Amino acid sequence: xxxxxxxxxxxxxxxxxxxxxxxxxxxxxxxxxxxxxxxxxxxxxxxxxxxxxxxxxxxxxxxxxxxxxxxxxxxxxxxxxxxxxxxxxxxxxxxxxxxxxxxxxxxxxxxxxxxxxxxxxxxxxxxxxxxxxxxxxxxxxxxxxxxxxxxxxxxxxxxxxxxxxxxxxxxxxxxxxxxxxxxxxxxxxxxxxxxxxxxxxxxxxxxxxxxxxxxxxxxxxxxxxxxxxxxxxxxxxxxxxxxxxxxxxxxxxxxxxxxxxxxxxxxxxxxxxxxxxxxxxxxxxxxxxxxxxxxxxxxxxxxxxxxxxxxxxxxxxxxxxxxxxxxxxxxxxxxxxxxxxxxxxxxxxxxxxxxxxxxxxxxxxxxxxxxxx
Numbered sequence: 001x002x003x004x005x006x007x008x009x010x011x012x013x014x015x016x017x018x019x020x021x022x023x024x025x026x027x028x029x030x031x032x033x034x035x036x037x038x039x040x041x042x043x044x045x046x047x048x049x050x051x052x053x054x055x056x057x058x059x060x061x062x063x064x065x066x067x068x069x070x071x072x073x074x075x076x077x078x079x080x081x082x083x084x085x086x087x088x089x090x091x092x093x094x095x096x097x098x099x100x101x102x103x104x105x106x107x108x109x110x111x112x113x114x115x116x117x118x119x120x121x122x123x124x125x126x127x128x129x130x131x132x133x134x135x136x137x138x139x140x141x142x143x144x145x146x147x148x149x150x151x152x153x154x155x156x157x158x159x160x161x162x163x164x165x166x167x168x169x170x171x172x173x174x175x176x177x178x179x180x181x182x183x184x185x186x187x188x189x190x191x192x193x194x195x196x197x198x199x200x201x202x203x204x205x206x207x208x209x210x211x212x213x214x215x216x217x218x219x220x221x222x223x224x225x226x227x228x229x230x231x232x233x234x235x236x237x238x239x240x241x242x243x244x245x246x247x248x249x250x251x252x253x254x255x256x257x258x259x260x261x262x263x264x265x266x267x268x269x270x271x272x273x274x275x276x277x278x279x280x281x282x283x284x285x286x287x288x289x290x291x292x293x294x295x296x297x298x299x300x301x302x303x304x305x306x307x308x309x310x311x312x313x314x315x316x317x318x319x320x321x322x323x324x325x326x327x328x329x330x331x332x333x334x335x336x337x338x339x340x341x342x343x344x345x346x347x348x349x350x351x352x353x354x355x356x357x358x359x360x361x362x363x364x365x366x367x368x369x370x371x372x373x
Contacts, residue, residue, distance in 0.1 A: 026196035027189070034188050038181045049173045054134060057165045058147050060087070062132055065149035065161040068098070072153050077107075084109055087163060094144055094164040098151065103127045106159060122146060127160050143167055206234045213241065222248055280346070280368030286361040288313045300346050300368040319344055326350055326364065333361070346370050 064083050071079035084096045088109050098107040103124060104117045118124075122137050126148035137146040144164040151159040206228045213226045222245045228238035280297030284290055290308050298305040303316040317323060321343050329337045333354035341348050349367040354360060 023193065023196045027193060030189060030192040030196075034185050034192075038185050042177055042181055045177045046174055049177070050170055053165075053170050053173075054145065057092075057145060057163075058132060058134055058149075060090075061147040061161060061163050062149045064163075065132075065151050068159075068161060069152045072151055072158055080107055090165075092165045092169055094139065094142070094166055096161075096163045099123065099127055099160045099162060101127065101157070101159070123162075126162055130157060137164065139164060206238070210234070210238060210241070213238075217245075222252075279370075280366075282313075282364075282366040282368070284313055284364040284366070286363055288364065290316065291363070297366070297368050300344055300370060302344070322348060326366070329364070330361075340371065341368075344368070 064087055067083055068080050080098065084107055087093055087096050096109040097105050100106050103119060105114050108114050122135055126133050130150060132149040135146050137144050145167060146162060146164050148160050148162040150157040151161055209227050213223045216223050226238040226242055228235055277294060278296060280300045281294050282290065282297045283292040289310055289312055293305050293308055295305055301317050301319060301322065308316055321341050325339045325341065325348055329350045330352045333352045336349060336351040338347060338349045347369045350364060352364045353362045355362060
C-alpha cells in the first residue's frame with residue numbers, strides 16, 4: 001500500500017507548470033541582471049554628474065579669480081565687490097571670500113565676517129596653495145564643496161578667492177538618476193516577463209502534448225500522433241516517440257498474431273491429447289469460465305462438451321456437491337484438494353492457481369476420476 005502511494009506521488013504532475021517555472025526563472029535572472037546593470041549605470045552617471053558639477057564650479061571660481069586679479073592689479077576694490085555680488089546670484093553659492101596671505105578675510109559675501117582670520121586646515125590649504133584647490137567642508141550644519149583659486153598680481157599670488165557651493169544640485173541630480181533608472185528597470189522587467197511568457201508558452205504547449213501522450217501510454221493506450229511541430233529538441237523527441245509508438249503497435253500486432261497461432265496450436269494439442277485421457281479434465285480461467293473440457297468430464301459432470309467453451313461453470317455444472325467442493329478449493333489456492341463426489345460417483349481433484357505476489361487467480365484445474373464399483 002505504501003509502495004503504491006509512493007509510486008502515485010512519484011508520477012504526480014508538478015504543481016507549477018513548465019511555462020510558469022521558466023517565466024519565474026527568467027524573472028529572477030533578469031532581476032539580478034537588471035539590478036547589476038542599473039547599479040553600474042548609476043555609479044557611472046553619479047561620477048559623471050559630480051565631475052561635471054565640480055568642473056563647472058571650479059571654472060566659475062577660476063574665471064572670477066582671473067577677473068579679480070585684473071581688478072587687484074588696478075587696486076579697484078569696488079570691481080572686486082561687484083564680482084562677489086555677481087557670484088552671490090547663483091543659488092548654489094553659500095559664501096564667497098577673499099583671503100590675504102595670512103588667511104584674513106579681505107572681502108566676504110557676509111560683510112560681518114570681513115577682518116576675520118581662518119586658521120582651519122581647509123583655509124590654510126587654500127591660502128598656501130599656488131594652484132586651484134577643491135575640497136569638502138562642513139559649514140553651518142551643511143556639507144559644502146569649497147573651491148579656491150589664487151588672485152595674481154604681477155604673476156605672484158596676492159590673495160585667494162574661496163567660494164562654497166551647496167551639494168543640493170548633486171543630490172537632486174542623483175535623485176533624478178535613481179528615478180530614471182527605476183523606470184527603466186520596471187519597464188525592462190515587464191518586457192522580460194511578457195517576452196518570457198510569449199517565448200516559453202510555445203515550449204509549454206509542446207511539452208503539454210508530450211505529457212498527454214505519456215499519460216495515454218500510462219493508461220495502456222498508444223496515441224496515433226503527438227501534435228508537436230518544429231525542428232528543435234522537443235519536436236525531435238516527439239517524432240522519436242511517434243516512431244516508437246508505431247513500432248510498439250506493430251510488435252503488439254505481431255504478438256496478437258502469434259498468440260492466436262499459439263492458441264490454435266494449443267487447442268489442437270489439447271483436443272488430441274484428450275483423446276488419450278480416460279479421466280475427466282476441466283480447465284477454467286480466472287473468471288471460472290471453461291477454456292477446456294474433454295468428453296469424459298462432460299459425461300461425469302453431466303454437461304455437453306459441444307459449445308461449452310467460454311461459458312461459466314455454473315451454466316454447465318449443476319451438481320451442488322461439486323460446486324461446493326470447487327468453492328472450497330478457491331479458499332485454499334495453490335493447494336491440490338481431493339474429495340469423493342458420491343452423487344457423481346467420482347473422485348474430484350482440483351487446484352486453484354493464484355499468483356503469490358499479487359494474489360490474482362490464474363485459473364482452476366479439475367480432474368474427475370470415476371469410482372470403481
